[in-house]
Amino acid sequence: MMTADLIVLTGIVGRGHHGVYAFERDEGQDFVVDVVATMDLSVAAESDDLAETIDYSALATAVVADIERDPVNLIEKLADRIARTCLRDPRITTVTVTVHKPQAPMPVRVGDVAVTLTRSNAI
Template sequence: MAMTDRIELTGLRAHGRHGVYDFERVAGQEFVVDAVLELDLAPAARSDEVSDTVHYGELAERLVAVITGEPVNLIETLADRLITVCLADPRVDAATITVRKPEAPIPHTFTDVAVTMRRAR
């Protein structure tokens, strides 16, 4: 049976110090994260109990802790760490993380730069 249920948390913003350059580590910048969790939401729909689903407020706290935590060079590495957080709940069958770095040090006009990863069990 194909899994079509999703929890989506989009536009989660937090200040991090990730980047290759020293000035990125010193000043930091805003990172914007989208998380999509694929899981069976039928148990929660039946019980109407938050304990039967992934609590998106708690998920946001865990993701922000990674964004504001130990600096990494690459947003690919950051995305991988965020995916690990999402898949820590055994009910999550797959997760997709997009990490956006709108203030990336690119000497040209641009709107956004992003990395997206999807991992399934």
């Protein structure tokens, strides 16, 4: 049976030094990440056993570690880094990652700047 079960984590915040401008690298800023992981949750639903699903506390911690480690120029690169981290667990078949950069330097007022990408564990 094919399932499209989701684990969703929204608003994961980490402080990073990403960006193309020197002041972004020097001062840093908060990045906010949303993760939607697709996997079969039927076994976990039946067993009620954490070992049969993703520990979302550990996943959120890994996302923050990705935000806070070595700087990149583009949030596209950061989103891909986070997606690759999520896909290390082979039970995750697809992941969608959105990286928000709410303090992005912009010439006009905007509420948010974000990049969303989807990656999968190809079979």
